[in-house]
Amino acid sequence: MQNLLTLLQTTIDGILIGGVYAVISIGLSLVFGVMHIVNFAHAEFLMIGMFIAWFAWNYAGIDPMLGAFIALAVTFVLGMLMQRTMIKPILHAPQVSQIFLTVGLLFALENGALLLFGADYRSVSTGYQTQALTLLSTEAGRLFVPLDKLYAFLMALLSGGALWYFLSRTRWGRAMRATAQDPMAARLMGIDTDKMYMIAFGLGVGTTAFGGAVILPYITASPTVGSQFVVLMFTAVVLGGLGSVAGAVVGGIMVGLIQSFSALFLPIQLMNLTLFVIFILVLAFRPEGLTARRRA
Template sequence: MLALTQAVLDGVMIGGVYAVISIGLTLVFGVMGIVNFAQAEFLMLGMFVAWFLWAYCGLDPLLAAPIAFVVVGGIGMLTQELLLRRVMNAPPVAQIFLTVGLLIVLENGALLLFGSDYRSVSTPYQAEALRLGPLFVSVPYLLAFAASAVSGLALWWFLRASPYGRAMRATAQDPMAARLSGIDADAMRRLAFGLGVGLTAFGGAVILPYLTVSPTVGGQFVVLMFTVVVIGGLGSIAGAVVGGLFVGIVQSLSGLVFPIQLQNLVLFCVFIAVLALRPEGLLGARR
């Protein structure tokens, strides 16, 4: 029972980060209707921004995370304006090929610029853990979870209370009606893409204290991100949160039963079952 409780606690810590890096993917789909296959490469860019700020400025990755959000969010807005805007009304296959091509360009561009070495950071709290009775909580995991929770709440407030957030939700519901109401739908899509990839970059920065970064690190997360949003419901912000926590807990619990190489076996069995029985996801709406 103690091992089970510890596994659930670890799963919640990991799942909170999964939720934040996946919210960006579901936000982009919800507003733009595009599935961004390059989303994980923006996580890689966020990790590199945080690593360079740590290596050359001595900035803790958690403090560098907001800078990674701004830098990568700006790159995302530029990408949407120059590339994705041109395929908004194109067939879905054109959108898929564009984002897959963007994935290849970003990954190989990072390999060309940074090399294939794995890089890590060193922080004073890297090996620290808090004791809660018989349970232990890793400090890097706890800080990453806390930063992810704060960013998720900030996004929720932005979408619910700010004028830009309401305009973005209106654009997601009906772009034509939004335009007739005086909303610049193109600007809202640009903002949504910037926010989406920026949040993913933020999540990449906060997990840097316990992971290494390389140009191919996106491959470790891309399948997990799509698993999270499909289980939760593609296009649902709340679904991404529920899906992230669900995936983290399932991963952690399966580690008690299976060796590390098969840790995701149960997760993908559940994923297939969700696709078969409830393809719109746990909180998604049927279309």
């Protein structure tokens, strides 16, 4: 019974954290799917979202779950400005130029945050951080859901659902998908592809910042926090298929479960070993992603 409870608890933890991984990875996959550019600075917007939520909590008493919407709005505008001034000029440049630009942007954002905020770690204090919802209680132990992770998961689910509705049910979302499929045909149909690129980049970095804000109750903010998530984000989108929003969701859940079960069976120093091994194997044998259909 105790072993069964341990496995169930590990599964719950993996799904909860995987849901957040999914929403921060959706943005990366959306940007690639629409603009066909890999943004290596994407994880830095998670850091920006965390700091925005921290300042909102520290100076205005706004809970990080609500501060996430402020982070989304601010980074959405910031992302559109960056796309127009930095990303647009290199959209049709060689891939090496795109890589150099986004890697340079990564260092600029990280070091800019170090200059502005220092290297200190910042955390928040909420009433639900130490609370948990008990699902099952027996003599062998109990099955519970930490409220901070549950709220983060539900907020991630909300943002992911809103993005899905936007892409599949709105006129702008359909225009964005048309732009991703065939930019030339989209322009001939009267779609402003430049505007679609701006919105896609803004939404991509905005959803990642949103995800960063909702995990603030259980992860401290620092200028270098993006480096903890960048490999996880790329692993999630590679597992699900780069450019697929639905695949990023599946990949994020998979990453969360792999991490959770690895921590159960391996020493803490090797927690990510299984994840990286799977990442390399997928790149080698299924580079299109586990959820994508093989092309004939």
